[in-house]
Amino acid sequence: MVREGDEFNIDPSQPQNAIRVDKITRLSVTVETGMLGSIRVLR
Numbered sequence: 001m002v003r004e005g006d007e008f009n010i011d012p013s014q015p016q017n018a019i020r021v022d023k024i025t026r027l028s029v030t031v032e033t034g035m036l037g038s039i040r041v042l043r
Contacts, residue, residue, distance in 0.1 A: 002021050010017045016035045023030040 002024075004021055004024055007018055007020045009015055010019060010033070018033070020032045021029065022032050
């Protein structure tokens with residue numbers, strides 16, 4: 001279970017790779033993912 005604003009690592013051996021939950025609606029979850037300084041938005 002996650003909430004908006006939660007951040008977590010994809011792979012603890014590479015802490016620069018992370019996911020942040022940006023927005024949660026009834027129909028979708030928007031997350032930001034990538035390395036430091038290079039973030040993509042996935043829907």
